[in-house]
Amino acid sequence: MAVIDAGQYSQEELIKILNNVTDNDIEINGLCGQRYVACGWTKPKRLILKGLPGNNLAAFADGPEIIVHGNVQEGVANTMSSGHIQVHGRVGDIAGYGMRGGELFIKEDAGYRLGIHMKAYQENKPIIIVGGSVGAFAGEYMAGGTMIVLGLNTSQPLVGPYCGTGMYGGEIYLRGDYPVKNIATNIEKVVVSGNELDNIIDYLHRYSIYFNYPLGKILDEPFTRLCVQNVRPFAGLYAGFVS
Amino acid sequence: MRLREGEVRIPSGCAIAGILNRSGQRFNGTTIISCIANMHQRSNGLGGGFAAYGIYPEYAEQYVLHVYYDHEKAREECEYYLNHNFNIALQGPVPLRRQAKISNAPIIWRYFALPKEGRLFQEEIGTEEFVFRSVMHINSSISGAYVASSGQNMAAFKGVGYPEDIGEFFRLDDYSAYMWTAHGRFPTNTPGWWGGAHPFTLLNWSVVHNGEISSYSTNRRFLEMYGYTCSLQTDTEVITYAVDMLMRRHGLSMEDTVNVISAPLWEDIEDEKQNRLRRVYSSLLLNGPFSIIVATGNGMMAINDRIKLRPLVAAEKGDCLYVSSEEGAIKVVEPSPDRIWSPGGGEPVVGLLYGKEKLIEPEPKIICAQSA
Numbered sequence: 001m002a003v004i005d006a007g008q009y010s011q012e013e014l015i016k017i018l019n020n021v022t023d024n025d026i027e028i029n030g031l032c033g034q035r036y037v038a039c040g041w042t043k044p045k046r047l048i049l050k051g052l053p054g055n056n057l058a059a060f061a062d063g064p065e066i067i068v069h070g071n072v073q074e075g076v077a078n079t080m081s082s083g084h085i086q087v088h089g090r091v092g093d094i095a096g097y098g099m100r101g102g103e104l105f106i107k108e109d110a111g112y113r114l115g116i117h118m119k120a121y122q123e124n125k126p127i128i129i130v131g132g133s134v135g136a137f138a139g140e141y142m143a144g145g146t147m148i149v150l151g152l153n154t155s156q157p158l159v160g161p162y163c164g165t166g167m168y169g170g171e172i173y174l175r176g177d178y179p180v181k182n183i184a185t186n187i188e189k190v191v192v193s194g195n196e197l198d199n200i201i202d203y204l205h206r207y208s209i210y211f212n213y214p215l216g217k218i219l220d221e222p223f224t225r226l227c228v229q230n231v232r233p234f235a236g237l238y239a240g241f242v243s
Numbered sequence: 244m245r246l247r248e249g250e251v252r253i254p255s256g257c258a259i260a261g262i263l264n265r266s267g268q269r270f271n272g273t274t275i276i277s278c279i280a281n282m283h284q285r286s287n288g289l290g291g292g293f294a295a296y297g298i299y300p301e302y303a304e305q306y307v308l309h310v311y312y313d314h315e316k317a318r319e320e321c322e323y324y325l326n327h328n329f330n331i332a333l334q335g336p337v338p339l340r341r342q343a344k345i346s347n348a349p350i351i352w353r354y355f356a357l358p359k360e361g362r363l364f365q366e367e368i369g370t371e372e373f374v375f376r377s378v379m380h381i382n383s384s385i386s387g388a389y390v391a392s393s394g395q396n397m398a399a400f401k402g403v404g405y406p407e408d409i410g411e412f413f414r415l416d417d418y419s420a421y422m423w424t425a426h427g428r429f430p431t432n433t434p435g436w437w438g439g440a441h442p443f444t445l446l447n448w449s450v451v452h453n454g455e456i457s458s459y460s461t462n463r464r465f466l467e468m469y470g471y472t473c474s475l476q477t478d479t480e481v482i483t484y485a486v487d488m489l490m491r492r493h494g495l496s497m498e499d500t501v502n503v504i505s506a507p508l509w510e511d512i513e514d515e516k517q518n519r520l521r522r523v524y525s526s527l528l529l530n531g532p533f534s535i536i537v538a539t540g541n542g543m544m545a546i547n548d549r550i551k552l553r554p555l556v557a558a559e560k561g562d563c564l565y566v567s568s569e570e571g572a573i574k575v576v577e578p579s580p581d582r583i584w585s586p587g588g589g590e591p592v593v594g595l596l597y598g599k600e601k602l603i604e605p606e607p608k609i610i611c612a613q614s615a
Contacts, residue, residue, distance in 0.1 A: 033281050033571015052574050074554050111585045112551045
């Protein structure tokens with residue numbers, strides 16, 4: 001396993017070195033805001049990050065497995081195609097922007113615009129699970145994939161305003177109470193329990209393992225599934241009729 | 244080969260940072276330089292600057308004018324004006340550390356001064372209003388002279404270059420302040436020049452800003468009616484003047500000011516007061532994406548546009564409040580803060596010195612706006 005101390009290199013040097021490492025397992029210590037780590041990586045490498053990776057961690061990535069011991073700045077998993085990311089902390093704004101596949105597990109809160117423009121295609125189904133709360137515009141223009149917000153250990157409302165605005169595909173699962181006025185009006189809200197949770201139980205289970213939180217406590221509260229009411233919610237928006 | 248615009252991608256986006264020690268304990272400029280240097284990629288070398296509060300305690304009563312001159316003739320003309328209007332206790336060039344990375348610097352002087360009593364009597368206005376009008380006069384009427392800062396016990400140090408180099412150039416390691424703000428610039432719609440670097444200041448106000456104010460012209464036209472002349476060719480200038488007008492001249496509280504500049508969307512406006520503020524000051528709504536830090540001698544307020552189109556992170560450790568565009572800039576100087584969070588859009592993060600309740604004290608004598 002290659003071990004790299006990020007503090008010794010400039011931003012440009014670090015990225016150059018990382019791209020040339022042949023080892024499959026890489027550990028990077030002392031990160032403090034260095035951006036573009038694992039950006040565009042297409043190999044299934046395993047990365048352990050300590051400290052604070054900067055913007056666009058694993059942007060456009062296709063395959064890496066990344067475990068972050070700490071928080072992450074903005075734009076993690078931006079347009080990611082496949083791979084697995086675990087963040088043992090909080091993430092900034094626009095996490096999972098336009099995500100096309102892969103998994104993003106976040107232990108604590110996420111900032112504004114989580115998973116906006118997320119999409120799915122055939123076997124590529126992105127999934128984001130957040131342990132804490134999320135800021136405004138979560139799932140805006142969402143076209144596919146799954147987002148789960150648990151609201152554990154947070155003092156903020158579960159979701160910020162304009163959740164699901166312009167959403168036309170995919171599902172958002174909210175655990176427990178949420179501010180109803182923050183959910184876009186055309187979104188269908190269904191309380192789900194028991195085997196209706198089959199789609200996500202595997203993710204909840206893995207969240208509980210990764211972050212050492214009892215599954216039973218996660219399942220204590222009811223879940224609400226948000227999805228669009230029909231396939232083309234905005235078909236008649238401008239024309240006034242559906243063609 | 245030199246690549247032209249459109250052939251090269253500049254992945255920048257402006258950076259802001261601020262540190263306040265609420266107990267008033269002073270620390271030197273190297274800390275804030277480390278913060279802003281950590282976000283090097285966010286600037287492109289066309290602007291950097293700092294505001295420092297508490298750096299001139301020996302002259303705390305004096306207004307300190309830091310003035311940039313394009314040429315000696317501008318200095319002569321400006322000093323003639325200053326000598327006519329102010330009692331200057333001390334004046335001289337701002338100490339600089341000349342270096343290769345910073346070029347084309349203007350002539351930079353500072354003046355520790357108080358308005359002449361006789362002039363105040365003639366003009367029938369208070370001290371602050373007098374200094375305000377003098378700054379407007381110098382910026383708009385003395386060709387080649389620009390006021391970088393004009394407050395008490397504070398100064399702005401700004402110019403063209405990466406912020407860490409600007410900090411070095413101005414020898415910020417020699418100054419101690421209880422509050423610092425910083426800016427790394429990626430100029431978007433306006434030129435990168437010395438007067439257009441952040442922070443933008445007026446009296447004790449300073450503003451650093453990441454974003455674009457699309458409502459600049461609307462805001463400027465409104466402010467011009469109240470004697471504010473925008474002469475520095477950058478959108479951020481209107482933010483400084485807007486907060487000065489709202490809080491110093493019109494006496495609005497911080498909450499009300501926030502409801503004006505970063506007003507909630509109409510559908511979210513709940514009470515009658517918010518509604519009236521939104522109508523009366525509709526021309527001071529700052530439209531467009533922004534994250535800003537507004538500072539005065541009493542403390543600072545960091546705020547986003549109402550839908551948070553720019554990043555902003557805040558953290559606390561003991562007496563200190565940190566705000567920044569990126570978490571890394573905070574962690575590089577404070578690896579283990581007590582609390583770290585992302586404020587929501589239009590949700591101010593406020594830090595005040597202990598014992599202070601407002602960003603500014605009400606002016607002893609309220610002066611109505613007159614035609615300037």
